[in-house]
Amino acid sequence: MTAIRDWKLFKENLGTQNPVFVQVLGICSTLAVTNVLKNTLVMCLGLIFVTSLSNLSLSLLRAWIPSRIRMMAEVLIIASLVIIVDICLKAYYPEISRQLGPYVGLIITNCIIMGRAEAVALTSPPRTALIDGISSGIGYSYVLLLIACCRELLGTGGIWGARLLGQSWTNWSIMVMAPGGFFVLAVFIWIVKGWIMRPATEKAEA
Amino acid sequence: MQELGFFAILFSAVFTNNILLTNYLGMCSFLGCSREIKTALGLGSAVIFVTAATSVLNWLVYAFILVPLDLVYLRFIVFIVVIAAFVQLVEMIIERVSEPLYNALGIFLPLITVNCAILGVSLFMVIREYTFTQAAGYGLGSGAGWALAIVAMAGIRQRLAQRSRIPRGLEGPGIALIIAGTMALAFMGFNGMINLN
Numbered sequence: 391m392t393a394i395r396d397w398k399l400f401k402e403n404l405g406t407q408n409p410v411f412v413q414v415l416g417i418c419s420t421l422a423v424t425n426v427l428k429n430t431l432v433m434c435l436g437l438i439f440v441t442s443l444s445n446l447s448l449s450l451l452r453a454w455i456p457s458r459i460r461m462m463a464e465v466l467i468i469a470s471l472v473i474i475v476d477i478c479l480k481a482y483y484p485e486i487s488r489q490l491g492p493y494v495g496l497i498i499t500n501c502i503i504m505g506r507a508e509a510v511a512l513t514s515p516p517r518t519a520l521i522d523g524i525s526s527g528i529g530y531s532y533v534l535l536l537i538a539c540c541r542e543l544l545g546t547g548g549i550w551g552a553r554l555l556g557q558s559w560t561n562w563s564i565m566v567m568a569p570g571g572f573f574v575l576a577v578f579i580w581i582v583k584g585w586i587m588r589p590a591t592e593k594a595e596a
Numbered sequence: 597m598q599e600l601g602f603f604a605i606l607f608s609a610v611f612t613n614n615i616l617l618t619n620y621l622g623m624c625s626f627l628g629c630s631r632e633i634k635t636a637l638g639l640g641s642a643v644i645f646v647t648a649a650t651s652v653l654n655w656l657v658y659a660f661i662l663v664p665l666d667l668v669y670l671r672f673i674v675f676i677v678v679i680a681a682f683v684q685l686v687e688m689i690i691e692r693v694s695e696p697l698y699n700a701l702g703i704f705l706p707l708i709t710v711n712c713a714i715l716g717v718s719l720f721m722v723i724r725e726y727t728f729t730q731a732a733g734y735g736l737g738s739g740a741g742w743a744l745a746i747v748a749m750a751g752i753r754q755r756l757a758q759r760s761r762i763p764r765g766l767e768g769p770g771i772a773l774i775i776a777g778t779m780a781l782a783f784m785g786f787n788g789m790i791n792l793n
Contacts, residue, residue, distance in 0.1 A: 579770040
C-alpha cells in the first residue's frame with residue numbers, strides 16, 4: 391500500500407505537479423547556468439542531494455523544531471548541506487566550481503527546497519519526505535537539463551563540447567546569453583501547458 | 597580588473613549587469629508579485645533597502661570576522677543568517693515606528709529572506725573581491741536594478757491584462773518570461789558601456 395502511494399507521489403512530482411512547469415518555482419539559481427550542459431548537470435545533482443537530504447533530516451527533526459523558528463532551522467540545515475556540496479566541488483572539480491561561482495551557494499535560496507521543506511518535510515514521516523525530496527529534485531532537474539540541451543545546441547552548435555550540427559550552422563549566440571534562457575523556458579512552459587497538460591486540465595474543469 | 601568607483605558600479609549594477617535580467621536572481625518573487633504596479637513598488641523598495649544594507653553588513657562580517665578567523669567556508673550560513681536577522685529586525689522596527697510604512701512594506705519583508713537576489717549580491721561581492729565602497733555601490737545598484745525590472749514588468753503586465761488576448765498555455769508565468777526575455781534584450785543595449793564580470 392505504501393509503495394503504491396510513494397510511486398504515485400514520485401510520478402506526480404515528475405509530471406503533473408512538476409515544480410518548474412506548474413509552480414514555476416526555484417528557477418532562479420539554476421536557470422543561469424543552463425547555457426552549458428555540464429554545469430547544469432552538476433548543479434542539478436547538487437540540488438537533488440540537497441532537497442532529498444534536507445527533506446529527510448527536517449522530517450526526522452520535525453517533532454523538535456518549534457514552529458516559530460522553523461524557517462531559521464530549515465535555512466540552517468539547507469545551508470549546511472549546500473556547504474558540503476560546495477566543498478566537494480571545490481575539492482574534486484575546481485574548474486566547474488569556479489565557473490559556477492556563486493550559484494552553488496544560491497541553492498540555499500532555491501524556492502523549491504524551502505517549499506518542499508515547508509509543505510512536506512514538516513508534516514510527513516521521513517520515508518515520504520525523502521521520496522518527495524528526490525522526486526521533486528529529479529522533476530526539476532530533467533526540465534533544466536532539457537533547457538540546457540536546447541540552449542547549448544542552438545547557441546554553440548554542439549552538446550557537451552562536441553559539435554553536432556554541421557559547419558554551415560550559424561550559432562544563435564542569443565541562446566547562450568541571458569534572454570535565451572527566458573525564451574526557452576517560456577516556450578517549454580507553453581508546450582507543456584498548451585499540449586501535454588491540456589487534456590488533464592479540461593477533464594478537471596468538466 | 598580596473599578599479600571602478602562607487603557610481604560606476606552602481607550604474608552598471610542597475611543597467612548593464614542587472615541582477616534579474618542577466619543573472620536570473622530573484623525570479624520567484626519577480627514572477628509572483630509583478631501583477632500590479634503597487635505591489636511591485638512595495639516589494640521593489642523593500643528589496644533596495646535590504647540589499648543595500650545587507651551587502652554592506654555582509655562585507656564587514658566577511659572582512660573582519662570570517663577572513664581573520666579562517667572561516668570563509670562558512671560564508672553561506674553566516675550570510676543567510678545575517679540577512680534573516682536583519683530582515684526580522686527591520687520588520688520589528690518598522691512595525692513600532694510607522695504603521696503606514698509597515699502596511700506598505702511589512703508584508704513583503706518575510707518574502708525577502710528567501711529572495712535569491714539578496715544572497716546573490718553578497719556572494720558576487722565576495723567572489724569579485726570588491727572593496728567596501730564598491731560593495732556598497734553594488735548592493736544599492738543591484739537592489740535598484742531589481743526594483744526597476746519588477747516595476748517595469750508590472751506595468752507591462754497590467755496593460756496586457758487589460759487589452760491583450762494571450763494564448764491559453766502562455767497565460768501567467770509563460771508570458772511573464774517572454775516579457776522578461778524581451779526586457780533582457782533591451783537591457784543588453786547598455787552592455788558596451790561598462791562591464792562587470
